[in-house]
Structure formats: structure tokens, C-alpha cells
Amino acid sequence: MNAFSQTDGDAVEFVGIVKKQVANIYENPDEKAKILRRFYRGTKLIVFEVDEEEWLKVKINNTKTGYIKRDDVDFKNTLKKEAIKNSYKYNKVSLELKSVIERFNINFSESMYFQQEGIVPQFEYMDLLFKDGFLKAEIVYTTKTKFENERTAGKENPFAEELKDFIELLFFKMMIYEAEFYRINLYKYNNNGKLEEKVLYATFEYKYDDEQFKVIKNKKGMIWNFVKSNIPLEEVFKYYP
Structure with a gap:
């Protein structure tokens, strides 16, 4: 053991x-x-x-x-004690991410908008990994619809700003665990209809800096000035996956 x-x-x-x-x-x-x-x-x-x-x-x-x-x-x-402390914090971050994602999904799926329009964005927690100074959260960007087999890809997403704010929240939850880099890998389901197939859609990466952190933690949205992404931020959540 x-x-x-x-x-x-x-x-x-x-x-x-x-x-x-x-x-x-x-x-x-x-x-x-x-x-x-x-x-x-x-x-x-x-x-x-x-x-x-x-x-x-x-x-x-x-x-x-x-x-x-x-x-x-x-x-x-x-x-060693540091290993214990880090393992505890790692587990705490994982639970925090799962919890906020679950609350996000419930809030949107129980919203009046969903009752009227029948479609809202959702996220699914996949994994949390730490290696070579990188703490990586793997998340699926998906949707919930009222109607089975409804096609959502390409439909305009009216919640782009809310989703950007949510990713920012995930970053701050991850920073409970000490790392040099924080990365969020965003996946989506393959559009061939096979739900078990996921493809990497977008990546967000932030390099931690003590002085910088003092600024970004107190001003909403400031973190995005320092996050690297493979897709322009304004495009990431413009449409449903």
C-alpha cells in the first residue's frame, strides 16, 4: 500500500x-x-x-x-509534510472545481431562459493534473437541450460573457494549489454524434506572478490581460459547441 x-x-x-x-x-x-x-x-x-x-x-x-x-x-x-499538504490542497481544488461546475449547471438548467428557449451552456469536469509545474484542469464545454438530438453547434451563445467570468472563477479556485502555471483545457464532443469522443477545443494558460496576482484578484476580468489562449477570447464562447 x-x-x-x-x-x-x-x-x-x-x-x-x-x-x-x-x-x-x-x-x-x-x-x-x-x-x-x-x-x-x-x-x-x-x-x-x-x-x-x-x-x-x-x-x-x-x-x-x-x-x-x-x-x-x-x-x-x-x-513528507509538504507532500501531505500538497495532496490535501490538490484534492480540495478538485472538489471545488466539481462543486462550482455542478452549481453552474443547475443554475442554468433551472433558469427561465432554459424553460423558454430550451438550450443552455453546460460544463463537465474531467480531470485535474499536476506535472512539471503545470496544474491543468480538463473541462468539457457542452450544452443541455430540451429536445433529443437537437443540433446546437453554430448557434449563437447569448451567455459568452458569463462563461468567460466562469472560467476566470475556475482559475482562482485552482490557485489554492501552488503551481508555476495554471492551464484549463476545454474540450467539446466530436460533432459526429459520438458522445464518448472528445476533442480539445481551447486552452487557457496563466503563469503565476505574486505581484500580478495582487492586482488581478481585486479587479474582475483583469486576469485576461495575462492569459494565453489558442483561440481569441471573444471567439471561444461566441457559439454553442
């Missing part, structure tokens, strides 16, 4: 080993909290939540959880 592994849903579990002679498990992340149990050196623990400061949330048994000081735990395969 690796030092950490994917489990049900989107939780990440770490296998830790108690390194202190006797380590307390507390009810809350506070040394004044009730002590639920004591574990001894060499005991293996399942850690499934990492506090940004000094605590780990661990399983005591199949139904109970508690908190242990980070300094009381070592990790198998020399997994």
Missing part, C-alpha cells in the same frame, strides 16, 4: 505511524480537549484530513475520529 491512497468519494487517506512513545488522540484539535484514546509508538493510523497548522484528523475505529499532533506521526515511504 502506498503512503496515501484514493478512497471512496474524493477523500484522500494517508497511512501514518505513531513516532512518539505515547501519543494522545483528542476529541478536537486542542490539547485541552477530551482525550479519546492513547496510541503507542509504531501504531499505524489512517489520516484523512490535514489541518494547515499542526493537527491531523485520524480514524480511531470504523465509526470514530479524533485529532493527533502532526509532530507525533511519521509517514511510510518517506512521505
Whole structure:
């Protein structure tokens, strides 16, 4: 078993080993909290939540959880604290992206516009990848229609500005995770009608800069002055896919 592994849903579990002679498990992340149990050196623990400061949330048994000081735990395969922190943030970004995309889709599919016009834009989360300093989100740009087999490609999209704002939101969600470059790969379904076939449609790439970030985070739309795209921004969402 690796030092950490994917489990049900989107939780990440770490296998830790108690390194202190006797380590307390507390009810809350506070040394004044009730002590639920004591574990001894060499005991293996399942850690499934990492506090940004000094605590780990661990399983005591199949139904109970508690908190242990980070300094009381070592990790198998020399997994370091930074690796734990990054894995937790990676998982958090993935969940955030899935959540905002789901809310976007619900808001549009339940809108009065959809009831009247029968077509709205939608996004589908595919994956989140980190390699060589790049954090890449892979998203499908698609539509929802009232009528089966309705052709949408080439129809003018009245929500181009809203979709641009949404991609900007995704960028800021991704920046929870530290990377040198942030890229959003936008796919669409192949127009041959086979839904399982996706083709890369557009890419957006932002190179992180501390000083620049202070400016763009406080002014809506400013990020687009620094994002590279393979398609002119005004063209990306002009039409439905």
C-alpha cells in the first residue's frame, strides 16, 4: 500500500505511524480537549484530513475520529509534510472545481431562459493534473437541450460573457494549489454524434506572478490581460459547441 491512497468519494487517506512513545488522540484539535484514546509508538493510523497548522484528523475505529499532533506521526515511504499538504490542497481544488461546475449547471438548467428557449451552456469536469509545474484542469464545454438530438453547434451563445467570468472563477479556485502555471483545457464532443469522443477545443494558460496576482484578484476580468489562449477570447464562447 502506498503512503496515501484514493478512497471512496474524493477523500484522500494517508497511512501514518505513531513516532512518539505515547501519543494522545483528542476529541478536537486542542490539547485541552477530551482525550479519546492513547496510541503507542509504531501504531499505524489512517489520516484523512490535514489541518494547515499542526493537527491531523485520524480514524480511531470504523465509526470514530479524533485529532493527533502532526509532530507525533511519521509517514511510510518517506512521505513528507509538504507532500501531505500538497495532496490535501490538490484534492480540495478538485472538489471545488466539481462543486462550482455542478452549481453552474443547475443554475442554468433551472433558469427561465432554459424553460423558454430550451438550450443552455453546460460544463463537465474531467480531470485535474499536476506535472512539471503545470496544474491543468480538463473541462468539457457542452450544452443541455430540451429536445433529443437537437443540433446546437453554430448557434449563437447569448451567455459568452458569463462563461468567460466562469472560467476566470475556475482559475482562482485552482490557485489554492501552488503551481508555476495554471492551464484549463476545454474540450467539446466530436460533432459526429459520438458522445464518448472528445476533442480539445481551447486552452487557457496563466503563469503565476505574486505581484500580478495582487492586482488581478481585486479587479474582475483583469486576469485576461495575462492569459494565453489558442483561440481569441471573444471567439471561444461566441457559439454553442
